[in-house]
Amino acid sequence: MADLIGVLSGDSLDAAPRLLGSTLRVGSCAGVIVEVEAYRGSDDAASHARMGPTGRNAPMFGPPGVLYVYFTYGMHWCANVVTGPAGQGQAVLLRAVEPTEGRMEMRARRPKARRDADLTNGPAKLCAAFGIDGAHNGTSLVDGPVRVELGLPSAPAAIRRGPRIGISAAVDLPWRFWLADNPFVSR
DNA sequence: CTTTGGATCGTCT
DNA sequence: GACGATCCAAAGG
Numbered sequence: 001m002a003d004l005i006g007v008l009s010g011d012s013l014d015a016a017p018r019l020l021g022s023t024l025r026v027g028s029c030a031g032v033i034v035e036v037e038a039y040r041g042s043d044d045a046a047s048h049a050r051m052g053p054t055g056r057n058a059p060m061f062g063p064p065g066v067l068y069v070y071f072t073y074g075m076h077w078c079a080n081v082v083t084g085p086a087g088q089g090q091a092v093l094l095r096a097v098e099p100t101e102g103r104m105e106m107r108a109r110r111p112k113a114r115r116d117a118d119l120t121n122g123p124a125k126l127c128a129a130f131g132i133d134g135a136h137n138g139t140s141l142v143d144g145p146v147r148v149e150l151g152l153p154s155a156p157a158a159i160r161r162g163p164r165i166g167i168s169a170a171v172d173l174p175w176r177f178w179l180a181d182n183p184f185v186s187r
Numbered sequence: 188c189t190t191t192g193g194a195t196c197g198t199c200t
Numbered sequence: 201g202a203c204g205a206t207c208c209a210a211a212g213g
Contacts, residue, residue: 037205046205056198074195076206093205112208124206166205 008064012038012090015083021151026130029102035178041089045169049089069137076124098184
Protein backbone atom coordinates (compact mmCIF):
# COMPACT_ATOMS: atom_id res chain seq x y z
CA MET A 1 0.00 0.00 0.00
CA ALA A 2 1.39 3.37 -0.98
CA ASP A 3 -1.00 5.63 0.86
CA LEU A 4 -0.24 7.33 4.15
CA ILE A 5 -2.56 5.26 6.31
CA GLY A 6 -1.15 2.10 4.79
CA VAL A 7 2.36 3.12 5.79
CA LEU A 8 1.31 4.28 9.25
CA SER A 9 -0.61 1.09 9.96
CA GLY A 10 2.68 -0.74 10.26
CA ASP A 11 5.13 -0.84 13.16
CA SER A 12 6.58 2.53 14.16
CA LEU A 13 10.06 1.14 13.49
CA ASP A 14 9.10 0.66 9.83
CA ALA A 15 7.03 3.83 9.52
CA ALA A 16 9.70 6.10 11.02
CA PRO A 17 12.34 5.79 8.27
CA ARG A 18 9.58 5.67 5.66
CA LEU A 19 8.37 9.12 6.74
CA LEU A 20 11.73 10.75 6.00
CA GLY A 21 11.23 12.85 2.87
CA SER A 22 7.50 13.26 3.38
CA THR A 23 5.97 16.71 3.74
CA LEU A 24 4.46 18.27 6.87
CA ARG A 25 1.88 20.93 6.03
CA VAL A 26 -0.02 23.33 8.30
CA GLY A 27 -1.83 26.21 6.64
CA SER A 28 0.59 28.01 4.34
CA CYS A 29 3.65 26.46 6.00
CA ALA A 30 5.30 23.29 4.72
CA GLY A 31 8.50 21.37 5.23
CA VAL A 32 10.23 18.08 4.49
CA ILE A 33 10.57 15.67 7.39
CA VAL A 34 14.29 15.01 7.91
CA GLU A 35 14.51 13.51 11.42
CA VAL A 36 12.20 11.28 13.45
CA GLU A 37 12.19 8.87 16.39
CA ALA A 38 10.16 5.69 16.77
CA TYR A 39 8.36 5.01 20.06
CA ARG A 40 6.54 1.82 20.86
CA GLY A 41 4.22 0.58 23.58
CA SER A 42 4.65 -1.55 26.68
CA ASP A 43 7.99 -2.90 25.42
CA ASP A 44 9.55 0.57 25.17
CA ALA A 45 10.72 1.98 28.52
CA ALA A 46 11.13 5.46 27.03
CA SER A 47 7.65 5.69 25.52
CA HIS A 48 4.77 7.68 26.95
CA ALA A 49 2.74 4.54 26.25
CA ARG A 50 4.86 2.23 28.39
CA MET A 51 2.37 2.16 31.28
CA GLY A 52 -0.68 1.68 29.09
CA PRO A 53 -3.34 4.25 28.19
CA THR A 54 -3.55 7.42 30.31
CA GLY A 55 -5.21 10.77 29.87
CA ARG A 56 -2.23 12.22 28.08
CA ASN A 57 -1.24 9.39 25.75
CA ALA A 58 -4.75 8.36 24.71
CA PRO A 59 -4.24 9.31 21.03
CA MET A 60 -1.30 6.86 20.82
CA PHE A 61 -3.70 3.99 21.49
CA GLY A 62 -6.15 5.10 18.82
CA PRO A 63 -6.02 4.48 15.07
CA PRO A 64 -2.91 5.31 13.01
CA GLY A 65 -2.83 8.51 10.99
CA VAL A 66 -3.69 10.76 13.91
CA LEU A 67 -1.58 13.49 15.50
CA TYR A 68 -0.43 13.09 19.11
CA VAL A 69 0.69 16.41 20.61
CA TYR A 70 2.04 16.66 24.15
CA PHE A 71 3.20 19.48 26.41
CA THR A 72 6.52 19.13 28.22
CA TYR A 73 8.99 21.03 30.39
CA GLY A 74 6.19 23.44 31.24
CA MET A 75 6.50 25.30 27.97
CA HIS A 76 7.03 23.15 24.88
CA TRP A 77 4.77 21.25 22.49
CA CYS A 78 5.97 18.18 20.58
CA ALA A 79 4.21 16.37 17.73
CA ASN A 80 3.94 12.67 16.95
CA VAL A 81 2.43 10.65 14.13
CA VAL A 82 0.43 7.74 15.56
CA THR A 83 1.36 4.45 13.90
CA GLY A 84 0.80 0.71 14.26
CA PRO A 85 -2.45 -1.18 14.65
CA ALA A 86 -4.95 0.63 16.90
CA GLY A 87 -4.36 -0.19 20.56
CA GLN A 88 -0.61 -0.71 20.30
CA GLY A 89 0.41 2.71 21.61
CA GLN A 90 3.00 3.34 18.92
CA ALA A 91 4.01 6.68 17.44
CA VAL A 92 6.76 8.51 15.57
CA LEU A 93 8.09 11.76 17.04
CA LEU A 94 8.78 14.49 14.48
CA ARG A 95 12.19 15.85 15.47
CA ALA A 96 13.21 18.07 12.56
CA VAL A 97 11.87 19.46 9.31
CA GLU A 98 13.42 21.35 6.40
CA PRO A 99 11.23 24.42 5.74
CA THR A 100 10.05 24.72 2.14
CA GLU A 101 7.08 27.10 2.34
CA GLY A 102 6.06 29.87 4.73
CA ARG A 103 9.46 30.74 6.17
CA MET A 104 8.39 34.31 6.90
CA GLU A 105 5.51 33.03 8.99
CA MET A 106 7.80 30.61 10.80
CA ARG A 107 10.25 33.40 11.57
CA ALA A 108 7.46 35.49 13.02
CA ARG A 109 6.58 32.62 15.37
CA ARG A 110 10.22 31.93 16.25
CA PRO A 111 11.92 35.32 16.56
CA LYS A 112 14.79 33.76 18.50
CA ALA A 113 15.97 31.70 15.53
CA ARG A 114 19.08 33.36 14.17
CA ARG A 115 19.70 31.12 11.15
CA ASP A 116 17.11 29.45 8.94
CA ALA A 117 18.44 26.12 10.18
CA ASP A 118 17.37 27.00 13.73
CA LEU A 119 13.75 27.46 12.70
CA THR A 120 12.65 23.82 12.81
CA ASN A 121 15.63 21.67 13.91
CA GLY A 122 14.06 20.31 17.08
CA PRO A 123 10.73 18.75 18.10
CA ALA A 124 9.52 21.78 20.04
CA LYS A 125 11.01 24.24 17.56
CA LEU A 126 9.13 22.81 14.62
CA CYS A 127 5.86 22.85 16.55
CA ALA A 128 6.40 26.52 17.40
CA ALA A 129 7.35 27.37 13.82
CA PHE A 130 4.29 25.61 12.37
CA GLY A 131 1.97 26.80 15.12
CA ILE A 132 1.19 23.27 16.31
CA ASP A 133 -0.16 23.02 19.87
CA GLY A 134 -2.57 21.11 22.06
CA ALA A 135 -5.53 22.25 20.01
CA HIS A 136 -4.32 19.89 17.26
CA ASN A 137 -4.03 16.84 19.49
CA GLY A 138 -5.97 13.88 18.11
CA THR A 139 -6.69 15.41 14.71
CA SER A 140 -6.38 13.54 11.42
CA LEU A 141 -3.15 13.85 9.47
CA VAL A 142 -5.04 13.02 6.28
CA ASP A 143 -7.71 15.71 6.27
CA GLY A 144 -7.14 17.70 9.47
CA PRO A 145 -5.41 21.04 10.06
CA VAL A 146 -2.00 19.36 10.31
CA ARG A 147 -1.20 17.04 7.41
CA VAL A 148 1.49 14.66 6.28
CA GLU A 149 1.85 14.18 2.54
CA LEU A 150 3.60 10.90 1.89
CA GLY A 151 6.72 11.21 -0.24
CA LEU A 152 8.72 8.63 -2.11
CA PRO A 153 10.75 6.25 0.08
CA SER A 154 14.21 7.59 0.84
CA ALA A 155 17.14 5.57 -0.47
CA PRO A 156 18.39 3.28 2.31
CA ALA A 157 21.90 4.65 1.79
CA ALA A 158 20.63 8.16 2.60
CA ILE A 159 19.18 7.13 5.95
CA ARG A 160 21.16 7.21 9.20
CA ARG A 161 20.05 5.76 12.51
CA GLY A 162 21.22 6.02 16.10
CA PRO A 163 20.08 6.32 19.73
CA ARG A 164 17.15 8.55 20.59
CA ILE A 165 17.74 11.94 22.19
CA GLY A 166 16.60 13.39 25.49
CA ILE A 167 15.46 10.17 27.14
CA SER A 168 16.77 8.46 30.28
CA ALA A 169 15.56 4.89 29.63
CA ALA A 170 16.23 2.52 26.73
CA VAL A 171 19.03 4.88 25.72
CA ASP A 172 20.82 2.24 23.63
CA LEU A 173 18.05 1.47 21.17
CA PRO A 174 18.89 2.97 17.75
CA TRP A 175 15.40 4.20 17.06
CA ARG A 176 16.21 7.69 15.82
CA PHE A 177 16.33 8.10 12.04
CA TRP A 178 17.53 11.05 9.95
CA LEU A 179 18.60 11.99 6.44
CA ALA A 180 22.38 11.88 6.04
CA ASP A 181 24.11 15.25 5.79
CA ASN A 182 20.90 17.23 6.00
CA PRO A 183 21.66 20.62 7.65
CA PHE A 184 18.22 20.82 9.22
CA VAL A 185 18.68 17.76 11.47
CA SER A 186 18.75 18.66 15.16
CA ARG A 187 22.33 17.56 15.75
C1' DC B 188 33.48 25.98 20.33
C1' DT B 189 31.40 23.29 24.86
C1' DT B 190 29.18 23.16 29.27
C1' DT B 191 25.87 24.49 32.64
C1' DG B 192 21.73 25.88 34.73
C1' DG B 193 17.14 28.22 34.59
C1' DA B 194 12.50 28.44 32.88
C1' DT B 195 7.86 26.52 33.98
C1' DC B 196 3.66 23.36 34.59
C1' DG B 197 0.85 19.16 33.23
C1' DT B 198 0.90 14.45 34.26
C1' DC B 199 1.25 10.40 36.88
C1' DT B 200 2.92 7.97 41.30
C1' DG C 201 6.01 15.68 45.04
C1' DA C 202 9.09 14.54 41.21
C1' DC C 203 10.14 14.79 36.65
C1' DG C 204 10.21 15.35 31.94
C1' DA C 205 10.59 12.54 23.98
C1' DT C 206 13.35 20.84 25.30
C1' DC C 207 15.34 25.25 24.40
C1' DC C 208 18.14 29.14 25.27
C1' DA C 209 21.32 32.37 27.40
C1' DA C 210 25.35 32.87 29.91
C1' DA C 211 29.77 31.57 31.23
C1' DG C 212 34.09 29.29 30.38
C1' DG C 213 38.11 27.62 26.93
